[in-house]
Amino acid sequence: MSTCATASRDLSEPLAGTAATASTWLLVEQPGPWGTEALISSRLDRAVGRALERAAEGTGVRVALIRRPGRHADLHTGARHRVFVAHTLPGRSWIRTTALDDPAGLLGLDFAALGAGDPGGLTLRPHTPAAWEEYTGDPLVLVCTNGKRDRCCALLGRPLAGALTASGVHGTWEITHIGGHRFAPTLVVLPHGYTYGRATAQSVKDVIEALRQGRVVIDGCRGRSAWERPGQAAELAVRELTGEDGADALTIARTEGEAPVWSVTVAHRDGRAWRVGVAQVA
Structure with missing residues (x-):
């Protein structure tokens, strides 16, 4: 079925x-x-x-x-x-x-x-x-x-x-x-x-x-x-890139743009940050 x-x-x-x-x-x-x-x-x-x-x-x-x-x-x-x-x-x-x-x-x-x-x-x-x-x-x-x-x-x-x-x-x-x-x-x-x-x-x-x-x-x-969905995707991308698995280690600091493209800043509690491009695909 x-x-x-x-x-x-x-x-x-x-x-x-x-x-x-x-x-x-x-x-x-x-x-x-x-x-x-x-x-x-x-x-x-x-x-x-x-x-x-x-x-x-x-x-x-x-x-x-x-x-x-x-x-x-x-x-x-x-x-x-x-x-x-x-x-x-x-x-x-x-x-x-x-x-x-x-x-x-x-x-x-x-x-x-x-x-x-x-x-x-x-x-x-x-x-x-x-x-x-x-x-x-x-x-x-x-x-x-x-x-x-x-x-x-x-x-x-x-x-x-x-x-x-x-x-x-x-x-x-x-x-x-x-x-x-x-x-x-x-x-x-x-x-x-x-x-x-x-x-x-x-x-x-x-x-x-x-x-x-x-x-x-x-x-x-x-x-x-x-997080909103662009932030969700960005957080998981950073985790995959860095291997960071601490549940409380990452936050979404900023999300810019609008559908279908966003720029998301993911912040680590140790001060590091990543800017992640997120695109919505049909």
């Missing part, structure tokens, strides 16, 4: 610079079926989903639904919704988590503050001292599995999520949509925000082990979500 993922692989379509852009991720557990636009076509209250989407616009926060892997994902939790907020900028990445009876409380969040990396934005509606906790477990592995969005994600993503869970990767969740379904199975790893495509269970385990040690695996990497 031919799929977009098969065609992309056969064409050796480059992965670099294709990750979704988000400085901060808001992940809301919502078991059960997901529709094409999951925030407004799932068991989450439609009005809440639409309001969260509007609240996040222009703030750098990306809202997505998550669920535990499994054939009957809606049976894997009670009434409470696990929530994660993850910020992805180098040297400032963090994850906070809580559990809520009603996701409508998330409308009290200060989305602008969270997009800027300030955990002080973790307020709820009505204002309550919710038990936001620092998440200190293994990196979260969020595998795109929404078959209503694209069948590749269901056909390839769900088996990967299941295999990771079965092999003891406890931070594995299914996620509604991270873009790039033609690179399925595709996933994002938080808090660093690196996105990977054409993944296997072994390649994901290698990524997790590297990140535990503060290192980045660039094989199969689509980019870091903290």
Whole structure:
């Protein structure tokens, strides 16, 4: 059976610079079926989903639904919704988590503050001292599995999520949509925000082990979500050129130009810098 993922692989379509852009991720557990636009076509209250989407616009926060892997994902939790907020900028990445009876409380969040990396934005509606906790477990592995969005994600993503869970990767969740379904199975790893495509269970385990040690695996990497796509491609080009694998070693200092050509300055924490030409190819 031919799929977009098969065609992309056969064409050796480059992965670099294709990750979704988000400085901060808001992940809301919502078991059960997901529709094409999951925030407004799932068991989450439609009005809440639409309001969260509007609240996040222009703030750098990306809202997505998550669920535990499994054939009957809606049976894997009670009434409470696990929530994660993850910020992805180098040297400032963090994850906070809580559990809520009603996701409508998330409308009290200060989305602008969270997009800027300030955990002080973790307020709820009505204002309550919710038990936001620092998440200190293994990196979260969020595998795109929404078959209503694209069948590749269901056909390839769900088996990967299941295999990771079965092999003891406890931070594995299914996620509604991270873009790039033609690179399925595709996933994002938080808090660093690196996105990977054409993944296997072994390649994901290698990524997790590297990140535990503060290192980045660039094989199969689509980019870091903290950057716009030209910056994602430029960062990976510098890593390939220099062999630098420190997760927090590089930042995007400047991006000039507009589609289809950009000049991106990539800065190293030791003071070095590279100017990288990036071109968008149809």
